[in-house]
Amino acid sequence: MMLAISDFDTTKPGLWQSETNQKKMIALWKKLASRYRDNPWIGAYDIINEPNWNFTGSNKNGCDENSNGPLRDLMVAVTKAIREVDTNHLIFIEGNCWGNNYNGIFPLWDDNLALSFHKYWNYNDKASIETMLGYREKYNVPIWMGESGENSNVWFKDVLTLVESNNIGWAFWPMKKIDNIAGVASVTKIPEYDVLLKYWRDGGQKPTPEFAKKTLMKIADNYKMENVTVKPDVVDAMFRQVQTDDTKPYKKNTVPGKIVATYYDLGTNGKAYFDNDFVNYRSVTGKDERWNLGNSMRNDGVDILPCKDKDSNGYQVSFIEDGEWIQYTVDAKQGNYNVAIRYSSEKAEGKLYVEIDGIKSKEITLSATAGDNKWKTVILSDIALKSGSNKVKVVFEKGGFNLNYFDFAINKTKK
Template sequence: MKTVFLFLAILFSTSIGYAQGFLKTAGTKIVNAKGENVLLRGIGLGGWMLQEGYMLRVYREAQQHRIRARAEELVGPERTQEFYDAWLKNHTTKADIDAMKAWGFNSVRLPMHFNLYTLPVDKEPVAGRQTWLEKGFAITDSLLAWCKANQMYLILDLHAAPGGQGNDLNISDRDGSKPSLWENEAHQQKTIALWRKLAERYKNEPWIGAYDVLNEPNWGFEDPQSDKNGLKEKSNVLLKKLMVDITKAIREVDQQHIIIIEGNGWGNNYNGILPPWDKNMVLSFHKYWNYNNEQSIAHILRFREQYQVPVWLGETGENSNVWFTEAIRLLETHNIGWAWWPLKKLGSNNPLEVPMNADYQAVLDHWNDPKKPKPSAEQAYRGLMELANSTRFDKNIYHKDVIDAMIRQPFSRETKPFDANLVNGNAVIPAVGYDLGINGEAYYDLDTANYRVSDPKKNTAGNKGRGYRNDGVDIGKDDSYYVSDIETGEWLQYTIDVTQKGTYKLKLLVSAENANGKITLLLDGKKAGNELAVPAGKWQALDAGSITLSKGKHKLRVLAGTGGFNLKELQFSK
């Protein structure tokens, strides 16, 4: 009967969702209803339902409930509620999902905070009963509608479980003074009931891609003192039991959807958890700050082959474009789908950046260092509300270099212009407008990514200035952005578009602490002019002589024969 119904749905439905059907597992693959391999390329909406402190640049008392309490101390409960209402309304909208589709993604991971769907255990009017809140379900319904309109899969992820699922407190908004998920049976029963409720609501939605039942558990069951995050845990008995119980509750109402499980130790410790107990199950793992080589994913590949189960990288990111490109190339070589983290925050190493404002900076200064002045209630309110409004898509700063590094660069050595770089008489090309492309093709930089998990010494690599672009190239800022800390052997390539042929004078705006720097120019692969000596001093225009340019596009490289200088502009005059 199910086969007949599926056939009729495919035959008569005009919805592409039903044409592709529910995702399911087939051996080591995730497939659609046609049996076609589906490689999930997605982004997690971190910071929306659940604020992790670092995304707001809060580094002290950084759980969401503490951030909220401290906001109430500054502006009062009513204005704090106004801030959170605006945050939820603005942070993720249809415009964000439309953009993700246009960029080339096919899936979205929603990190859910339980308290938008149900009351905390200690606030339930009747102990043991579940009070359901419409707000979280309504937000999820809207997000699902936007995903369906774009033919994108939505993966539901319980990011903050009742009581909190780990000792990394910020991830799950856990209050460390209260019993955790693992120390309170009522928390566990609420978690199970929530998943049953979600499955009941979305059981007939084919654009729900899967249920990611518990994000990054990190708990030391056997040795809570010296292994508090469960990295060395051998049995994981309570973790497995809870995930089995969640699976049973889901399957009571929903036989269709994939169930995704995560190991202990932030998603990677599967000791005692396997083999899978459901025929439609996917193993998730998380990957941060390690090398992008076969060894880094060997454990999950081994599980995939041993248990004939698909695997999925449910969370990764927070690094440079070089690392992003390397990771995606590695993953897709092995047919492993992925969800990047996050779509937006305060910071430039994600597709969208939430801009800072001066009033909110005053709030941060006080929160991160109580010795600094406390902002007035009015200043704090202005800062918080402007921050909430700046989370809106049309207020975000779009980082096309991040998208290019994720979607195009893993599969192409081609370079593309970052800006138009028109040369038509007098022209100024910012040094930070070097080409888009992989390291070694669009530019060459010596320290390109953060690999601190694999090598603690490599924990500061990438763009030292952490602004404007996210490549390995270091970028600083005074009155404008510039390329900083240029080392010997590094180079930058600029695709210039000459609309008026002729001979042009070229000057480079440089600065240096010492007069050691040497620059060589290459035009379309050939040396142009003599080697240039960089003088010591603040910004000054270094005369590079004259170059003859025919009409059309040319590639100009600025090579540091000897480093130790900064570069702000390339100045052309005919």
């Protein structure tokens, strides 16, 4: 049976049900501190991640606890053990309820503590961190966003803008994750790993120990930085986009030539693209909203699926809705262009136009191709581009189709 991250084996005593287990934890932290006490590359000790326990309340994650007495007692005991061997390192503590419920934890018991909180799937306004800001002010204690992530690039940009503008340091989880778009790096999944997952989830024929070990060691090897796929759009959102709303090319697009639909600019919603679904606020709204409905290639609101059409880069823009748009930075030879648009559509009749410097092209209709995997090319003519860099916005007046690429060719009949 596969367990969620915060679950435990209910057939055995947990940490809070066993004094012996708590003593083991205290002894372990003393041993760790003894080993690392003189190492400057250890930034801090984080005593316990997301305790999530209902000591007296009804919420299974401890979100309605008012005292958190056992949690405080254990963290005090661990701190005392650490300080017996290490008086140098900073110690992070985390509240109950995903690290955020600090009721009953104060007053603090050490002069080199910091508070860690975790932030996921909620609004990125000051109200969302007001409680932690209040603790920092009242108790003169550093605060740190020790975990965040698992959302769209827009959410990443907004949360980091929020915490950095309030002088709060941060860490993201995870940096690497198997077959994902919402991390700095994606780890390649192998078919054998799916066999293990199926067994853990559904039972059935048990893989041999040799098979399991070989599979997991291959996955571990895939986690090496030289083997992961770095996600440039995520990196751009977390660092550059926090500083500016300017867009920049995802890839160098040169025309005459082909522009792949999924190579739209790096930038936020409303600047590099416009999509109706671009962020997940499920902690507040109760709706688990997917921003990239295809969950492929990029972590923006633009919906991307794998593509099997000829001459594709392996991906296509899909789930296009009325009024959405995508923008490309195009390095062009000056001229008037015909643009071959490669698209498919099951039933819907789509419409789009191109806009450059506020000037709109004529609108072109994309008739249904009788299948999402049946591709067709139509020509949009008379697109004037200046020499050098152009911002080309493709506006979807009416959606319902899939896009593979745009092929720009100079119209030699036009001067």
